[in-house]
Amino acid sequence: MEELKNIKVALLGSGTVGTGVYKLIERQREELPHKVGAGLTVSKVLVRDKNKKREGIDPSVLTDQWEDIITDDEIQIVVEVMGGIEPARTYITEALQAGKNVVTANKDLMAVHGGELLDIASHNGCDLLFEASVAGGIPIIRPLKQCLAGNYISEAMGIVNGTTNFILTKMTHEGMEFDEALALATELGYAEADPTADIEGYDAGRKMAIMASIAFNSRVTFDDVYTEGITNITAKDIKYAEAMGCTIKLLGVAKNTESGIEVRVHPMLIPSDHPLATVNDSFNAVFVHGDAVDDAMFYGRGAGEFPTASAVMGDIIDVARNIQFYCTGRIHCTCYKDLPIKKITEIESKYFMRLLVDDKPGVLARIADTLGKNEVSIAQVIQKNKVNDMAELVVITDLVLEQNFADALVEIKGMEHTREISTVIRVY
Numbered sequence: 001m002e003e004l005k006n007i008k009v010a011l012l013g014s015g016t017v018g019t020g021v022y023k024l025i026e027r028q029r030e031e032l033p034h035k036v037g038a039g040l041t042v043s044k045v046l047v048r049d050k051n052k053k054r055e056g057i058d059p060s061v062l063t064d065q066w067e068d069i070i071t072d073d074e075i076q077i078v079v080e081v082m083g084g085i086e087p088a089r090t091y092i093t094e095a096l097q098a099g100k101n102v103v104t105a106n107k108d109l110m111a112v113h114g115g116e117l118l119d120i121a122s123h124n125g126c127d128l129l130f131e132a133s134v135a136g137g138i139p140i141i142r143p144l145k146q147c148l149a150g151n152y153i154s155e156a157m158g159i160v161n162g163t164t165n166f167i168l169t170k171m172t173h174e175g176m177e178f179d180e181a182l183a184l185a186t187e188l189g190y191a192e193a194d195p196t197a198d199i200e201g202y203d204a205g206r207k208m209a210i211m212a213s214i215a216f217n218s219r220v221t222f223d224d225v226y227t228e229g230i231t232n233i234t235a236k237d238i239k240y241a242e243a244m245g246c247t248i249k250l251l252g253v254a255k256n257t258e259s260g261i262e263v264r265v266h267p268m269l270i271p272s273d274h275p276l277a278t279v280n281d282s283f284n285a286v287f288v289h290g291d292a293v294d295d296a297m298f299y300g301r302g303a304g305e306f307p308t309a310s311a312v313m314g315d316i317i318d319v320a321r322n323i324q325f326y327c328t329g330r331i332h333c334t335c336y337k338d339l340p341i342k343k344i345t346e347i348e349s350k351y352f353m354r355l356l357v358d359d360k361p362g363v364l365a366r367i368a369d370t371l372g373k374n375e376v377s378i379a380q381v382i383q384k385n386k387v388n389d390m391a392e393l394v395v396i397t398d399l400v401l402e403q404n405f406a407d408a409l410v411e412i413k414g415m416e417h418t419r420e421i422s423t424v425i426r427v428y
């Protein structure tokens with residue numbers, strides 16, 4: 001009987017995701033020969049600190065030297081789960097140039113250098129797969145690249161960051177403070193090494209750049225994405241949203257329009273009966289519209305040890321199958337168009353604006369006049385509370401050009417009776 005082949009894998013990183021991948025390979029040990037036609041063994045794990053206690057990981061495979069991996073000809077798959085741009089970019093480049101296949105969960109890197117790395121992979125006949133880089137455990141990259149490849153995709157939008165969705169859920173349903181919810185998300189392994197990336201919308205922006213590039217077959221990098229986070233959202237905004245029958249979510253929106261691609265991430269008030277309003281905790285959801293498939297929705301855990309490891313593991317198994325059939329490097333970069341990308345100021349949105357003004361006759365009229373002069377039409381005004389000697393106003397606009405709203409906002413801010421623009425949130 002022919003001896004079963006054993007494919008050697010190196011992990012770069014054994015934090016939340018790396019540990020999950022290591023454990024899944026162990027858990028699947030008996031199944032893998034049937035699924036892949038070969039066994040998989042993690043023969044090396046690169047870390048910064050070899051002396052750190054790592055539960056479930058065989059200490060003999062740990063190394064803090066990249067050279068141990070890049071010079072090991074038996075390693076055929078390198079799994080990058082360290083995060084950040086450098087040294088991840090250099091290690092992935094060197095691995096591909098050495099003929100090793102790469103799986104990565106690194107959205108920071110793929111959102112900026114994805115095109116260049118995919119070209120290096122193609123040039124060297126290697127696989128470079130990155131399913132876990134968007135929406136954690138949800139299959140979305142493979143569906144876009146493969147299952148939906150027969151479509152002209154016009155829209156991909158949804159909730160693509162687990163940490164912020166967890167925080168907003170806790171603030172909305174349990175009245176938890178922002179900082180407490182963020183600490184819990186970090187403890188659960190959802191947040192990035194620097195959680196600023198989550199709460200300021202950068203992580204979601206990176207995922208939208210990757211997803212838009214694949215959906216629209218045209219390269220979009222992180223710099224092209226307008227991002228706003230959730231740090232300005234207060235318990236009061238959540239209450240106002242509830243009173244309006246809405247929920248606040250951090251949404252990523254990518255559209256392929258006749259005048260160019262729009263890609264943005266910002267908080268949004270969405271009707272509480274909208275399917276995205278019921279996506280809670282670390283769950284993510286992505287809607288895709290294609291000319292043939294019509295609407296499709298993808299839902300699942302967007303972060304965390306095993307959900308993310310599940311996506312990485314799917315890629316590893318795919319690569320291992322390709323190795324078995326001598327067909328690595330068959331999935332190329334699919335950005336063959338060069339579509340223009342619209343600026344945020346060229347996009348139309350509806351707005352919710354909460355502000356504090358002097359409680360004097362004529363103030364509301366002046367604000368309405370300023371909005372009108374800037375072609376911002378008002379859909380609704382709620383004069384809610386008296387706060388000390390001031391009036392708190394909430395204005396909802398119709399669909400307006402972002403530039404016009406921004407101009408009106410500058411004028412309103414400068415008006416003598418405006419005390420504070422408390423919050424500005426877009427409305428679905």
Ligand SMILES: NC(=O)C1=CN([C@@H]2O[C@H](COP(=O)(O)OP(=O)(O)OC[C@H]3O[C@@H](n4cnc5c(N)ncnc54)[C@H](OP(=O)(O)O)[C@@H]3O)[C@@H](O)[C@H]2O)C=CC1
Nearest residue numbers: 013014015016017047048049081082083105106303304308
């Ligand atoms: N956590 C999640 O839910 C998700 C994460 N991702 C992505 O997966 C990647 C990993 O995330 P996560 O596991 O949470 O991160 P962690 O911070 O938990 O783990 C990072 C690991 O990488 C190692 N590492 C970092 N820099 C170096 C370096 N220069 N040399 C050697 N080893 C290094 C660390 O070593 P040491 O242990 O010694 O410090 C650690 O083991 C990131 O790209 C992240 O964006 C993607 C989807 C979901």
Ligand SMILES: N[C@@H](CC=O)C(=O)O
Nearest residue numbers: 161162163190192303
């Ligand atoms: N920090 C990210 C992890 C997965 O990508 C998130 O919270 O979604």
